[in-house]
Amino acid sequence: MEDALLQAFLFAQETAEEDEGSLIDVVPGLMVWTFVTFLIVFWVLRRFAFGRIQGLIDQRRDRIREALDEADKARSEARELRDRIAQERQQAKMEREQILEDSRRQAQRQLEQGRERADADLRERLEKNREELDAENARLREQIRRDVVELTLLASEKVTGKVLDEDDQRRLIEETIEEVDVKRLASEN
Amino acid sequence: MSPLLAAAESDFDPQHEFLLEEWIPLHLGPLDLSVNKAVVYIWLGGIATILLGIWLMRFGLSLRPDRRQTTGEAVYDLVQSQIAESSIPTKALHIWFPYVASLFLFIWVLNIIGFVPLPISNDTFDLFGVELPTLGIYAATANLSVTLALALITFFATHVEGIRYNGPTRYFKSWIPEGAPKPLLGLIVPLEVISQFMRLISLSVRLFANMLAGHMLILVMLGLIFIFSAWWLVPFSIGFGTVIYLFEVGIVVTIQAFVFALLSGIYIGGAIEPEH
Numbered sequence: 001m002e003d004a005l006l007q008a009f010l011f012a013q014e015t016a017e018e019d020e021g022s023l024i025d026v027v028p029g030l031m032v033w034t035f036v037t038f039l040i041v042f043w044v045l046r047r048f049a050f051g052r053i054q055g056l057i058d059q060r061r062d063r064i065r066e067a068l069d070e071a072d073k074a075r076s077e078a079r080e081l082r083d084r085i086a087q088e089r090q091q092a093k094m095e096r097e098q099i100l101e102d103s104r105r106q107a108q109r110q111l112e113q114g115r116e117r118a119d120a121d122l123r124e125r126l127e128k129n130r131e132e133l134d135a136e137n138a139r140l141r142e143q144i145r146r147d148v149v150e151l152t153l154l155a156s157e158k159v160t161g162k163v164l165d166e167d168d169q170r171r172l173i174e175e176t177i178e179e180v181d182v183k184r185l186a187s188e189n
Numbered sequence: 190m191s192p193l194l195a196a197a198e199s200d201f202d203p204q205h206e207f208l209l210e211e212w213i214p215l216h217l218g219p220l221d222l223s224v225n226k227a228v229v230y231i232w233l234g235g236i237a238t239i240l241l242g243i244w245l246m247r248f249g250l251s252l253r254p255d256r257r258q259t260t261g262e263a264v265y266d267l268v269q270s271q272i273a274e275s276s277i278p279t280k281a282l283h284i285w286f287p288y289v290a291s292l293f294l295f296i297w298v299l300n301i302i303g304f305v306p307l308p309i310s311n312d313t314f315d316l317f318g319v320e321l322p323t324l325g326i327y328a329a330t331a332n333l334s335v336t337l338a339l340a341l342i343t344f345f346a347t348h349v350e351g352i353r354y355n356g357p358t359r360y361f362k363s364w365i366p367e368g369a370p371k372p373l374l375g376l377i378v379p380l381e382v383i384s385q386f387m388r389l390i391s392l393s394v395r396l397f398a399n400m401l402a403g404h405m406l407i408l409v410m411l412g413l414i415f416i417f418s419a420w421w422l423v424p425f426s427i428g429f430g431t432v433i434y435l436f437e438v439g440i441v442v443t444i445q446a447f448v449f450a451l452l453s454g455i456y457i458g459g460a461i462e463p464e465h
Contacts, residue, residue: 027209027334029221033228034329034338037235041295045242046287053246053265060252 145177152176206325206408207401209332210311229309230329234299242294268293268450276454278462281350285457288346292339293450296330300400300442303328304434326407330445331400333393340393343453348385351460363463392452399445403437406430 156164156172164172213224245261254262272293273286306324313320329335351360364381365374410430414422 024333026337027221027332029215029223030209030225030227030231030332030334031338031341032220032222033231034335035342037231038291038295038339038342041235041238041242042288042291044239045246045291045294049242049246050265050287050290052250053261056250056252057262057265063252 148176149173205311206327206404207331208311226309226311226327227329227332227335230299230302230327231335233307233309234295234302234329237302238291238295238298241298242291264294265290272447272451272454276451277458281354281458281461285346285350285454288457289450289454292343292453293446296339296396296449297443297446299330299335300328300446301438303330303400303404304438304442326404328400328404330396331404333397336393336397336449337389339396339449340389343392343456344389346453347456347460350457351463354461355463360460360463388452388456392449392456396445396449399441403433403441406433407437 152172153164153169209225209227211223211225212229215222215224245257246265249255250258268290269286272289273282277285277289304326306326308322308324309327310322310325312323312325314323315321348360351363354360355363364385365377369377407430410426410433413426414420
């Protein structure tokens with residue numbers, strides 16, 4: 001390539017020497033045309049081309065920056081939302097566990113209360129039954145006692161053949177009651 | 190030897206493509222502004238650059254780009270990130286980014302047009318009695334005056350911005366390397382001044398010589414057929430010529446435009462902030 005350049009330069013020199021120097025001689029008129037044409041090109045491109053495309057590139061850059069900002073914002077919001085959801089889930093889980101615990105505790109309490117109520121009721125019923133039984137026993141004992149007295153009085157009157165007065169009846173009743181095991185009779189009945 | 194080739198041999202002269210004949214005479218005092226092939230190519234390049242820039246970067250733009258807009262944005266981004274932002278300080282980008290971008294596009298279009306066969310030529314041929322210009326390839330950037338004019342804009346912009354941002358004293362002091370021994374200043378200062386002008390030469394000659402070399406190689410490859418007057422050379426000449434053509438169009442055209450714009454940015458950026 002260097003040889004070619006050298007040859008080109010020598011050729012240009014030869015041409016200059018032989019043909020009125022049209023290659024390496026400086027031609028002011030051609031320089032002026034070059035200068036003027038380039039200045040026109042420069043002015044037109046600067047005025048009508050570069051500014052426009054630079055404006056568009058700036059606009060696109062702004063759009064991309066905005067889009068990136070929006071994407072960052074969206075990502076940030078999504079992250080916040082995810083955190084909030086995770087927090088709410090955690091809270092919901094805690095609340096659920098709390099509710100379950102409360103329910104369990106309440107059920108336990110209700111169970112205990114029910115058991116206590118049932119026990120109390122049972123005790124009350126047993127007590128009532130016992131009282132009723134005692135009352136029935138007392139009534140029966142009194143009934144037996146009355147029957148025994150009547151039978152005793154009746155038997156005594158049959159044996160003695162006379163009607164017993166009031167003092168004799170009382171004495172006889174007391175003696176009979178003392179001798180007869182009323183409890184045993186009641187239990188046998 | 191074929192009579193056709195023999196006739197062509199006497200006509201073949203690759204230098205002929207680079208001659209600038211005066212087409213429309215135009216003189217402004219001592220200044221010769223006559224229109225010639227190079228001027229037409231510059232105009233064509235200017236119009237094509239404007240149309241290309243506006244087509245790619247202005248009409249029908251939307252936030253969802255199509256293929257055309259994507260190409261425009263890619264070009265814009267290439268110049269912005271690879272040329273302007275890497276060479277020009279941020280504080281001066283709003284002024285000098287459009288400059289290096291325009292420079293890149295303008296040179297690229299001029300280079301590309303230089304490889305498109307166009308009927309802009311000194312020669313004509315007869316077609317059914319009508320004289321038509323022959324197709325030819327010519328690059329305006331293969332002319333030193335064109336590249337020098339562009340390099341001069343960068344050269345003046347560099348020093349004007351250097352003085353504007355730093356003041357003349359600080360700017361010109363920045364040319365001298367820090368810690369340079371005082372006894373050597375008499376040698377260093379002229380060298381530094383010369384180096385500033387060498388930038389101008391290197392910037393302009395690099396582009397000019399590369400484009401000229403590319404065109405010359407292609408013309409010489411095709412010219413071998415006429416020089417040796419042999420038909421059997423046709424496949425080789427056209428084959429090599431095509432390879433060089435594709436290499437020039439595919440790589441050199443863009444690289445040279447890129448380098449010119451990048452160096453312009455570096456020179457201007459370096460003048461604005463000499464410490465970097």
